[in-house]
Amino acid sequence: MFNRVKNLQLSVIKQMEIRAAKYPDVISLAQGIPSFDTPACIKRRVERALRAGAVAKYSLSPGLPELREMIEISLAKENMFYDWQKEIIATAGSIEGITASVLAVSDPGDEIILPSPTYVSYKEVINLAGCTPIFVPLNEDKGWSFELDKFEKAITPKTKAILFCNPNNPTGTIYDREQLTGLAELAKKHNLFIISDEVYKDFIYGSSEKIFSLAELPEIRARVIRVFSFSKSHAMTGWRIGFIHSDESVIKEILKVHDCLVTCAPVISQYAAMGALEMGEGDVANFKKHYNRRRSLICSRLDKLNKYLHYIKPNSAYFVFPKILNNSDSVALALELLDKVQVAVVPGIAFGPNGEGHIRLSFGRTEAHINIAFDRLEKFFGL
């Protein structure tokens, strides 16, 4: 009984949230939820679809044609060329797209490579598929970058794919073109798929305006599955809507799994996604401005705690992943912070073995919340 799920765990982030919910005055910097509400233009688009009676029925399994056509248009603006009819699937958030992709490209017993630290739920998806996650450490001293030789050493005859998020959660690292094309070469050499989760690609700070995606390279389009979600970019975590795209030969296989899992992405949310693509650009820019301010705030507050926490300034997303000085047990610290000062953070071990000794702090929360949380952290550390 329950053999398939006996080794699965509810993600540590969600466990922390459940635990934190017991404290009425808790300030959570744990979950990666934007503090913003879904933009009004998106709600208006949904209201229009509701009034027209357009949301009650299933859509086609890959999604509403008008949404997928818009996705093709938006991808083309980012130098990615995919056929909306055969190469794009609207998914129930990114995690459903990732799950369908992993299930489609792997067989039980295969191995899937993950950088460490990386997003917590990948490991569980891989376990669910009956595969083994193989962690490859990122180099903290080089700003949490890839080391290709370590990836190559981790490849075995059982390896089927490399799964990563770019920008990386929890470190906020952007993998550059050179690192990514090196990874693509490995994928070609060893006949692997690359699953690239790019849900934070709209929140890039500093000089770089746009991340490079391997989905831009035509020569490896049949190996790359790119995942995107509207959850973070348009403050739509509750809507559960995203999409994946790849070459027709790959998408037609993933579509079978997607159909088994959800039939189609929620139709009401597909209309919301249309609103996001049609009119949400200004809101994304506005969110980015706020996150950039909050990044400065959280970094300045962390500077005051430099005897206890050492951080690398994130270039993207809305997380900072400081190292705990003089203490390597991230779970113990996270629980202590929750119990003593009611600040919820995510222990670094949740993101893979290389995440131990760190905690993840989200600056997706408001500036007021960040300030209260850090006032409490300063109290905790005796400042």
Next chain:
Amino acid sequence: MKMILKQFLKYYLKFITKIVLLIHRPLIISVTGSTNEFFVKNEIKRHLEEAHYDLRSNPKNFNTEIGLPLAILNLSSGYNSYKNWLPIIWQAFMSLFKLKFPKILVLGLGIDKRGDMKYLMSLVRPKIAIITDITQRYIESFSDMDDLVGEYKRFVELIGENGYLILNYDNQRIKKLAEFTKADIIPFGLEKKAPSLDNYWLGGVTEKTINGQTVIVTNDKETKQYSINRFGEHHVYALLIGLIVKKIILNLK
């Protein structure tokens, strides 16, 4: 209040737009259909810009009762903000006095309820008109498929006998619409027609590569090969339409 503003904008913009079109008399190319409007407009633009024509087209969402006149006048939208609409209302008025205006307008016409087409065609009268496809997309606001197709029937009826109607003959509903117009018809499709059709533009993908598709285009006069760096049949349709429009425009010169 919102409804009053919307009605005011609708008729105010229509009034200004009609005067501007009367003054400048651009050649109007209209693209309509359930799908592929964006790519078709882009393809037409690409061909005409290569031939150095001065043109303007509407952005994707600017294809309805308020969006279309804004696009013709080259104005942005105030969306849901009263404050944002004030300068736009003024700029619209000032459009009456502008001397410069493009020679060609490439305009998508979007319909999502009965009567939309009649209204849009009261704003513009295209010389070249295209129906890309008719599917069940947007059918929610219509009683049935006949009701939806009725909008397109209105469209073809209003194209004058000096006009050109470019129709997707792979779609049986569109093919039947040819009976309701006096315009010159130029059919296109990806399926061979038997018996063969006069003036038919046939497209076919011969090869899919990592960089796109190789397409063979055949008409009464010639067969030519093209490479397009996009994937999907809809880009082949867009290519055919772009080539037909270019040919018509060059002949009109």
